[in-house]
Amino acid sequence: MHLQLRRIGNSQGIILPRPMLQQVGIDKEVDIEVVDGAIILRPAKQHPRDGWDESFAKATEAGYTPDDDLFEGMSSAFDQTEWQW
Template sequence: MKPTHVTLRQIGNSQGIVIPKPLLAQVGLIDESAVEISVENGTLVLRKPRRAVREGWAEAARAIAERGEDALVMGEFGNEGDDTEIVW
């Protein structure tokens, strides 16, 4: 495939590019709202996410709770000066 030239543009404090629709179509990213981006061997790589963000988190949390392993790790603690009972 022939390289396509795009221009880096200022976007807030970052820089970005507009990716032409035909390129997105070639890799199947037209209807995607999220992509993975990484640097591999000095090259920026965009790809479809391997799985959805937070996929499986609810099931994992449920399994942890069922095993009774969902107790607070740090326990309860107060702030300095909280040695008297707070009245609301």
């Protein structure tokens, strides 16, 4: 499909046909990125952490386990000088 760029204020844009947007599930918002010289549009996730549970489950099944407390045994200047028990 060949579309013309249109001037929109100080920017440029295109008008995408409704059937095309419906086909990919784009309703109101999109995530956009540039990959290898191409502009990629995807339906915006309603909740940014959607899919995390499945990803963690797959990682656990693959043998990955959460690290212990990464800050254990580390101290900062605040810990050394200003913290009082």
